[in-house]
Amino acid sequence: xxxxxxxxxxxxxxxxxxxxxxxxxxxxxxxxxxxxxxxxxxxxxxxxxxxxxxxxxxxxxxxxxxxxxxxxxxxxxxxxxxxxxxxxxxxxxxxxxxxxxxxxxxxxxxxxxxxxxxxxxxxxxxxxxxxxxxxxxxxxxxxxxxxxxxxxxxxxxxxxxxxxxxxxxxxxxxxxxxx
Numbered sequence: 275x276x277x278x279x280x281x282x283x284x285x286x287x288x289x290x291x292x293x294x295x296x297x298x299x300x301x302x303x304x305x306x307x308x309x310x311x312x313x314x315x316x317x318x319x320x321x322x323x324x325x326x327x328x329x330x331x332x333x334x335x336x337x338x339x340x341x342x343x344x345x346x347x348x349x350x351x352x353x354x355x356x357x358x359x360x361x362x363x364x365x366x367x368x369x370x371x372x373x374x375x376x377x378x379x380x381x382x383x384x385x386x387x388x389x390x391x392x393x394x395x396x397x398x399x400x401x402x403x404x405x406x407x408x409x410x411x412x413x414x415x416x417x418x419x420x421x422x423x424x425x426x427x428x429x430x431x432x433x434x435x436x437x438x439x440x441x442x443x444x445x446x447x448x449x450x451x452x453x
Contacts, residue, residue, distance in 0.1 A: 297424055302387055303380035305420050306401045306410035312337045315344055315368040322352060322367050333398045335408050336367055342406035345372030346398055377402045380409060384420065387412055 295304070313322050313334045325334060326349050334347045347367060355370050364370050377400040378387045387399060391414065401410040 297420070298383070298385055300384040300420065301380065302378050302382045302384055302401055302410075302412050305384060305416045306380065306412050307416055308410040310335055310400075310408050310411055312341075312408055313347060313367055314339065315366070317367045318365060319352065319356065319367065319370075322347065323356070326352065333373070333411070333413075335400045335411060336372060337408060341408070343377055343400040343402050343408050345375040346396075346400060348373040348397075373397075374399065377406075378412060379403070384412075384417070388417055391417070 311325060311329050311331055311334055313325055313336055315336050315338050322334065325331075332349050335343055336345050336347050338344050347370060351370050351373060355364050374394060374396050376390060376394065376396070378390070380401055380403075382401075390396070391399060391412075398411050398413045400408055401412055403409050
């Protein structure tokens with residue numbers, strides 16, 4: 275969450291007891307991540323690889339020469355293309371398959387954006403302005419933070435000691451491994 279973007283609109287919203295707007299009233303601008311790391315579609319693959327490594331990101335928004343979003347490049351697509359041994363190996367980002375060309379606006383309801391992400395199996399969506407310029411990104415991590423702020427366990431009606439059929443107890447073996 276970043277202070278460089280618009281905050282939640284408070285006029286006409288229903289607040290939770292914690293003072294947060296109701297989930298149905300949260301818009302993308304309230305939770306999107308900024309600033310955005312972009313890569314131009316006409317960039318060669320090497321700079322895109324270096325950008326992934328330098329930033330540690332898993333997705334980069336791809337823009338055309340005017341700065342308009344044309345999609346999202348995931349590291350999976352880049353790695354697959356890099357190891358493609360055929361003569362068809364792309365030389366620029368524009369030659370790679372993009373994980374999505376979908377986008378949302380800052381005014382899009384988060385519920386609507388989350389539904390699009392779930393249906394299309396997306397981890398991130400570019401947030402664009404009226405001319406298609408990139409203003410931010412909405413990531414699955416942003417959605418998880420929102421759910422955490424709204425108390426996911428409480429909202430689901432679970433109380434301590436109760437387990438749903440899909441929940442499993444967490445155990446520790448004393449050692450930790452990073453996944």
